Amino acid sequence: MTRTEHLISFGPYTAIATARGGALRELQHDGRDxxxxxxxxxxxxxxxxxxxxxxxxxxxxxxxxFDGKEFHAVVNEQDRGTALHGLVFGTEWELQERTASSVRLGTRIEPDAGYPGRLDVSVEYELRADGLHSTVRAVNVGVHAAPYGVCPHPYLVAGPAPLDEWTVQIPAAEFMEVSEDRLLPQGTAPVQDHSFDFRTGKVLGDVEIDHAFTGLAANADGLAAVRIHDPSGTGVELEWDTALPWLQIHTADKPAGPSRLGLAVEPMTCPPDAFNSGTDVLRLAPGDSHEARWTIRAISR
Structure with missing residues (x-):
């Protein structure tokens, strides 16, 4: 029987990665989600x-x-008529390496009517004293160049209070305006004097967000971070490197069922619909590789 769940631990941290989509299924610090x-x-x-x-x-x-050829990926977001989140979220990733505190999973993208390249994609989750470090690596193992972009898709949890009561800090000077019906990009605008200005941190309230941000402020080490605090004093941070100059934030609003359970924080290499706009799309020639890294950690006031 193929093992599909992988529990890792280090100090107060535990995490579970699953073969389903190479996903991070659970991350806890001292038993807190x-x-x-x-x-x-x-x-x-x-x-x-x-x-x-x-x-x-x-x-x-x-x-x-791409390179003069037309491609048509499967539309999986029917109500908006878009192809959402790539090609590997629905695949079973294979175990490549595992230790007590780390696991690496991998999958392959094959060329077809929706994509020109053959890529080997792997994700490594490693727990350290300062949190969960994740690395996604893509290698073009085919004979044709391919467009490429990547992001993680975690919903962060600051603590037990409702999302509306969390204090959120987002280090972005601009956000991408989108069409109301399809959430497709319509250009960038400054966050200054807008409800999306979270640069100094503020209580989220009833603000609804499903937008990309850019103009990200980084520290001296070239790292940017979103920080979220619960009124109780607990919190969570997602930190990423310069390979990811865009950031999608989603307040997880749902018209029906459980809503606003967490804050989706998705550092991205490129913005929405980038394969059409060309903005920050990576071109992987045969043999080329790309890595992106981010870290999720518990924080407190």
Whole structure:
């Protein structure tokens, strides 16, 4: 029987990675959830914790052109007519390496009508004293160049209070305006004097967000971070490197069923519909590789 669940631990941290989508199913610090988890079996709700590759976010109508050829990916977001979150969230990833505190899973993307390249994609989850370090690596093992983008899709949990009461800090000077019906990009705008200005941190309240941000402020080490605090004093931080110049934030609003359970924080290599706009799309020639890294950790006031 193929093992699909992988529990790792280090100090006060534990995490579970699953073969389903290479996803982070659970992350805890001293028994406290840092992400919205999901069950051991069945489909993954709301793409929680999956790896989105070879594109993050959505493609309009699933259509794009690359090197003079047209491609049509499967439209899996029917109500908006888009191809959402890439090609690997629904695949079974294989175990490549495991220790007590780390696990690496991998999958392959094959060329077809929706994508020109053959890529080997792996994700490593490693717990250390300062949190869960994740690395996604893509290698073009095919004979044709391919467009590429990637992001993680965790829903962060600051503590026991409702989402509306969390204090959120987002280090972004601009956000991407989107169409109301399809959430497709319509250009960037400054967050200054907008409800999306969370640069100094503020209580989220009833603000609804499902937008990309950019103009990210980084520290001296080139790292940017979103920090979220619960009124109780607990919190969580997601920190990432310069390979991810875009950031999707989603307050997980649902018209029916459980809503606003966590805050989706998705550092991205490129913005929504990038295969059509060309903005920050990576071109992987045969033999080329790309790595992106991020860390999730518990914080407190």
């Amino acid at each position: 840092l992400v919205v988890s999901f069950g051991e079996a069945g489909s993954i709700p709301d793409y929680r914790g999956v790896i989105c590759a070879p594109w993050p976010n959505r493609l309009a109508d699933g259509r794009y052109s």
